Amino acid sequence: MSPKRHRYRESQKAAARLAQTEATDAANPSPAQRYQAFKANQQSPELYEFQALFDFPLDDFQIEACQVLDKDQDVLVSAPTSAGKTIVGLYGIFLALRQGKRLFYTTPIKALSNQKYLELVELFGGENVGLLTGDTAINGDAAIIVMTTEVLRNMIYAAAPLADLGYVVMDEVHYLSDHFRGPVWEEIIIHLDAAVRLISLSATISNANVFAQWLQTLRGPTTVVSTSVRPVPLKHFMVSASGEILPLFAKGEVGGHLNRALLAQAAQQVMPRRGRMPRRIRADRPAVARSLEQQDLLPAIVFIFSRQGCNDAAAQVFDAGLRFTTKPEADQIRLEIETNLAGFSQGDLSAIDVSNWEETLAAGIAPHHAGLLPIQKQLTESLFAKGLIRLVFATETLALGINMPARTVVLESLN
Template sequence: MPDTSLLLTDYVESYAARGIHLDPFQIEACQALDNGRDVLVSAPTGSGKTVVANYAVTLALASSRRCIYTAPIKALSNQKHAELARTLGEDNVGLLTGDVTINRDAPILIVTTEVLRNMLFQGAPEIDDVGYVVLDEVHYLADRDRGPVWEEVILSLPAHVRLVSLSATVANSGEVIGWLRSVRGSTELIKSDVRPVPLDQHVAVGRRILPLYGEGDEPSSALIRALRAQADRAPERHDRRRRLTDSDRRRLIETLEDRDMLPAIEFIFSRKGCDMAVRALIKADVWLTSRAEQNAIREQVDELRDTLSESDRRAVHFETSASALVRGFGAHHAGVLPALKSLTERLMEQGLLRIVYATGTLALGIDMPVRSVVLEELRRFDGQGFVDLSATEYTQLIGRAGRRGKDLVGNAVVIGSDDLDAWALADLGSGRVEPLVSAFTPSYNTVVNLLADQTYSAARDLMGASFAQYQRNADLGQIEARAQRIRRGIQTEEAHLTCERGDLVEYLRKRAALGRAAKSARKQAKRTYRTRIAQSFEAARTGVLYAFARGGVLEYGVVLSVGDGKLRILDWYGQMSWLREGDLSSELREVGEVVLPHGRSMRDRDAREQVAEAIIEAVDERSELGLDRDLLDSWDRFAEPRDEVLADHPCHTCPDLEAHIKAGESLLSLDARLRELQEMAENFHDSVGREFDKTVGVLVELGILQRSDEGVHLGPGAPMLRELHVDSDLLLYQCLSELREGQLDSASMAGWASMFLADDRLGSSLPHSGALAGLARRAGQQAEFLQDLELRYEITRTGVPTPGCADIFAGWVSGATLEECLAASGMAAGDFITAARRVVDLLGQIAQAGGEFWFADVARKARSGMQRGELL
């Protein structure tokens, strides 16, 4: 073994020789690796976490061990491979991404996380020689689609391998490190909240770029005045989220250039918006580059142009992109041809571009250093609709600003729209981030691979060691603590609920348990409760704190003023609003009083904050226990139940019964909350293990797994399913098993495979080819069958096939041009190439799964046919 202390000294000095002095957290993490420990490095974007990863590479080479470096997406894998190949030599670095294999025997292997997971499950011999594994962007274990793979890798990694986990800053790093230690042993948490390049945050209002913060964490007064003035100038504008115009963007570029804030990435969160911004600058004949820079860009553009046919260049609008790049700007999003995206990244890294218009893809960690980041809005499209950026997303986006060794400061600039809430933005930019929440569930492929080498109990225990179960176990303690508080609240309520005629608590609970009343009784209850709402509204008083339901939301608010059929309410967020009787879906329930600041207007933000804090303090316990959640329930609960049992109860004829029922609402609300918590606790206990059991149950019913007195073991079809690592693994297996020999040739095999990518962009329409159309219908029937089977086992795994581009991929293998495929599919070039690469990957899995079956050879030929030209 090398003397690691000397190795680290040399490593640190090698950076110092280039004028880079490593930060304490980087050295501390490297020392932990020297001491034979795993590390979790949690630090801001751009802080230099890869220094630690590269030290793991150095240690591996020095000890004649291998290092596997993972990345969440292929683009990052390709980028890291190119970087390490330049510094270590191409013979020392390999690349495995499913559709690409380069030098797989190299000591340093760059792979996607999925590839590493598959290597571990299949017992690949490469793992025996591995000394270090780097999991980059490990915070993506919270991602619904990618996250489970990270957990499977961590759970399956041999004990002799040192694990280097790199993460952006997370709120619950203590919880993550606790889990890692529970499954991996000695692991050091290395945290840093310091950016190597300080970040200044601004808001662009008109032609001015104003600082976001004034004193402390408050928005600057200059910004507040500017936003108010902007809103006052356009009081009748209906679209208060209007997008920037072409002239706005040109003016912004000029402003950024005047302030020496270029180069920049401008996030638009719309592919069409990015492309239109680029075309608008070309149309306006904007040039941002010098003659020398233009020549340098043209040289690299010409190299790429020579790899594409004239038809391909037309298909991807190459000349438009080339013209933009030479002028010093471009677009970067998933619809752009991958080769053009890579060129854009290289040109920005070389300092030859001034501005790139991007969607959120750059937040994944692609290295494209800039001085400034501009956000046109604080909402993004999540696949279904537009949602607000989370604090983590915002922090990661603006984290791209500031180039270490080049910039003294990085700049984040948010466009000041008319509806921008400066205080909300100040909170968003405060550096707070959300906790990681595991998205783990055991897939069919995972279950089969585990049971291939482990007993049922061992495999189940491994699933129980997941981060998902670790978090739920922690939640169980919190649930039980809350349940105990509710039980104490129930005892308090029971003590003061009395009736001279009998056991009132017993009566109230019997009444609540009897179920729905007659329709006529429910109608009467609604009329009665509406009167009760009106009476509570009429009785509302200034300074009194109320709980109430409005628009399906439970609110707490203090009345500031009463008059003209409406109440001025201040809620616990410090927000003021008007409340009318018609807005209420519950009565106003008095829960206390709040002393309003004497002589201070509620227009004063500090005064509102003071009252809001008082509200929170007053209702904290009620809110925690859910004491007022019954206000959200249906009015039916007040209807007289249809049951003769109550008539025999002595409390039923009490003249004060109506008052008793009202007094018992809190008890019944607490009873309901306790039942909810008990059900939640039951669901959380051993939840991942039970998910494993249910997944096994489906596989046993299909014969892929078999039960015997010795336990559960693999059935005849299990070896095939072990090789299928896609979301639709079981659906693909079922459909593969039904194929008849000769039913598909290489072209139609490629089209057929595309049906199982689970990519909505491919569409659901049936192929024109009769054979593929029939197979698509059968795949749909199989999906319905599996979904019905899963429903019986209370799990959800199988999606629907996506056959809309099956003809297109079959045509591609048969020789159709990219131009023809894009025209027929309506897809963007980047989407088509990305999907095509996934088809290549999937065909490789089918070939591997097929073994000696006829379709294995067809899949290999289809894979070869897909990989034609420079595009793939």
């Protein structure tokens, strides 16, 4: 027998064995296969069609949460950042459009509302999506409205007509614990019509079941769907006073031994002089920016929690000669800024010192805080999302669920 014919016969035998194995598996499925088949049978036609919109399979927790909505119940989704909680909100939108109802997508801050609005316009079309914040009102009669929580609270108290409202998504609902904004969330949960389905999306919280019991007392059946799987692993670093960035742990592993080199530097920096309190040390901002660039940790958001501190930091890094953009990228940034500010008078532009602000952004550096004009914040967010801004100095205005392409987050101070 020739070698070629031998290989052919062997391949035929292998194919026959595979077919027999598959037939045996089909006749005697494993417990895992039976469970998967059971789950598949529980899915509604709407959920099947919704999953077909994506080029990736949904995770189990996403499917489970969507099935809760199919049962016409409220759902609380607790999952780590970047786990994909938004998918459940998108399914609520899918159902609302199918049922001819409206959906309000609420967020705690304007920056997140602006970003969600742009995302949903891309997915569902500008004619179906609107935006309501303290700064902006776009397409207020649309089927899907993105808004800040304060806007929805005010609508409820003003007895605005909400008869066609079918769903409310409360993004970043763990923010309920915030002393300042938390009561707004509580008021919405208490006063929102119980017939409206509430989709609560939260980062992982230890008391999710207790929270859900409170929701159930107020609004009826509420199911908790949670996962602790973090798809994007976290690495921890510390910055020395000289701006050097060192791993917090010896091997970069969370829970391991602390880095000895870091401990030695920390001892030198905080060692009190005789008879004096240890002085507070702040790392050199341009040196930190250089280290971030050298270690390939950009784009980054640096939280300073001071408006003037954000402005000062951006100016310091720019004045130190650091540039994080190429010439074509800088030209594109200038073009977008000048196009978006074309309707402003020269006097208005001079009042906000737009020339220096534009050149700072063209270098890939930006401040972001509530003291800026809404258009300035929106441009910064848009340019950062496009990968043109590489270093943002921000207050808490970018601290809540902002889906920006940041590789690193830096906390300049913990108090």
